[in-house]
Amino acid sequence: RKIYSSMLPKVLLTKSLPPDSQKLLENAKDIELIQWKSDGEVQSIPREKFLEMAKGVDGILCMLTEKIDSELLDVAGPNLKVVSTMSVGYDHVDLNELRKRSISLGYTPGVLTDAVADITVLLVLAVTRRMREGIQAVENGKWRIWSPTWLLGTQLTNKTIGIVGLGRIGFATALRLKPFIGNNGKIIYSSRVEKPIASSIGATKVEFEFLIRKSDVICICCAMNEETKEMFNYEVFKKMKSNVILVNTARGGIIHQDDLCRSLSEGLFGGIGLDVTTPEPLNPNDPLLKFDKVTVIPHIGSATLETRTMMGNIAVENVLTGIRGEALPHRVDD
Ligand code: DGY
Numbered sequence: 476r477k478i479y480s481s482m483l484p485k486v487l488l489t490k491s492l493p494p495d496s497q498k499l500l501e502n503a504k505d506i507e508l509i510q511w512k513s514d515g516e517v518q519s520i521p522r523e524k525f526l527e528m529a530k531g532v533d534g535i536l537c538m539l540t541e542k543i544d545s546e547l548l549d550v551a552g553p554n555l556k557v558v559s560t561m562s563v564g565y566d567h568v569d570l571n572e573l574r575k576r577s578i579s580l581g582y583t584p585g586v587l588t589d590a591v592a593d594i595t596v597l598l599v600l601a602v603t604r605r606m607r608e609g610i611q612a613v614e615n616g617k618w619r620i621w622s623p624t625w626l627l628g629t630q631l632t633n634k635t636i637g638i639v640g641l642g643r644i645g646f647a648t649a650l651r652l653k654p655f656i657g658n659n660g661k662i663i664y665s666s667r668v669e670k671p672i673a674s675s676i677g678a679t680k681v682e683f684e685f686l687i688r689k690s691d692v693i694c695i696c697c698a699m700n701e702e703t704k705e706m707f708n709y710e711v712f713k714k715m716k717s718n719v720i721l722v723n724t725a726r727g728g729i730i731h732q733d734d735l736c737r738s739l740s741e742g743l744f745g746g747i748g749l750d751v752t753t754p755e756p757l758n759p760n761d762p763l764l765k766f767d768k769v770t771v772i773p774h775i776g777s778a779t780l781e782t783r784t785m786m787g788n789i790a791v792e793n794v795l796t797g798i799r800g801e802a803l804p805h806r807v808d809d
Contacts, residue, residue: 483507484533484798485554489520489541492561493780496787500536503795526550534559534798536790543568548576557797561790563587565807566699566726580807581793585643586785587777592647594776595694595724598748599652602720603692604628605746607770629691629720629745631655637690638664639683640697640725641673648694649678663690666697687711692720699726709734718745724776727753732763739766750776 488510491497500508509528511520519540520528529535529551537543539562548555548569559581560568573580601607605628612618612626619625636652638645641664649662653676656662662678664670665686673680683706687693693715697703707721708731715721721744723730732753738744746768752761755774763769777783793803 485509485531486534486536486794486798487511487528487532489525489535489537492536492787492791493784495784496791499788500791500794503791506795506798529555533557534794536561536794538562539564539567541567543573545569545572548572548578556800557581557794557803559790559793559797559803561786564698564726566728570807579797579803581790581797581803581805582807583786583789583793584805586789587782588643588647590779590782591644591724591776592651594750594772595644595648595696595722596651598722598724598750598770598772599631599692599694599720600655601770602722602746602748602768603631605768608767611767629718631660631692632657633659634691635661635663635689637681637686637693638662638678639686639693639695640664640703641666641670641678641680642696642698644724645694645696646670646672646676648696649673650676652692652694653677684714687715689716690719691716693722695721695723695725695729697725697729699728703729705729705731707731707735709737712738712743715743717743720744720746720748722748724750727751727755736762736766739763739769744768746770748772750774 483505485507488508490513511524511528525541526547529547531552531554533554534557536559543558555578557579558573561583563582563584565580565582568580570580605626609626634656636656638649653662662676663681663686664673664678665681665683669680706729712734748770750772751774752771757771764771789805793805796803
């Protein structure tokens with residue numbers, strides 16, 4: 476039995492999946508599942524452990540918290556056929572190194588679009604309406620009496636919304652925000668290519684430079700790559716409207732965070748909403764959190780049971796088809 480089981484393809488899972496997806500993987504026939512048992516949900520697999528457990532595996536089902544680079548791939552060795560990340564973003568994976576070794580990369584596009592767009596809108600509303608300060612006032616006994624001038628936020632009506640990256644999530648965000656801006660509001664977007672679907676909501680493609688100067692609200696909805704890493708920096712912040720609302724639900728690294736703090740201390744911005752930061756988790760003493768107009772939530776854009784289950788199921792299907800050498804249902808294209 477032991478000898479037989481060691482002949483089965485090995486799948487390394489780096490964190491427990493949502494219950495249905497976990498069952499799907501555990502019930503898969505003819506695989507040996509190797510799983511790192513985390514201490515609840517607080518910890519990711521330590522790098523040393525990851526390197527040790529990856530030796531000789533055929534497939535890896537990982538999270539966005541695990542770096543997949545040449546060191547890991549070398550250690551895993553020639554059996555490795557597929558890396559399946561339970562995320563739509565894959566900036567933690569060195570795609571070139573995978574290509575060199577003909578290893579497929581599976582990801583989970585589409586299924587988290589609604590959840591992430593929802594949370595982007597939630598942050599836009601929370602920041603424009605000063606939700607963090609309001610909640611703090613209630614909890615800290617600073618809520619006195621109704622006053623015509625207390626905690627005044629900004630109305631979205633008639634505003635210009637700038638979407639950076641009109642992919643699935645960017646479009647779903649724009650669609651949700653459209654009713655808030657009314658007939659006289661505008662949606663503009665920046666993107667490498669013209670998106671035909673944009674015309675269905677009257678969104679116009681503009682240069683990035685134009686977008687940052689003209690938008691009242693900017694939503695970062697693009698993938699992080701060489702082009703977009705730290706594209707929001709001091710130079711860019713200085714060109715924005717002084718009361719601009721900036722929301723990032725994509726990747727923390729798209730914003731140069733030290734520059735963000737510097738700009739905040741110089742009085743720029745109407746407010747900031749972040750679901751993603753550098754690093755994650757953000758230290759509770761991070762200077763960013765000292766600014767009342769900054770609202771940070773802990774990378775929960777896709778965190779609904781429905782969405783995480785769909786992501787988990789796709790990640791399982793990707794790894795299982797990958798170890799059999801079949802076409803992945805959702806593969807990052809070469
Ligand atoms: C992803 O899938 O890349 C998201 O960041 C997870 O919420």
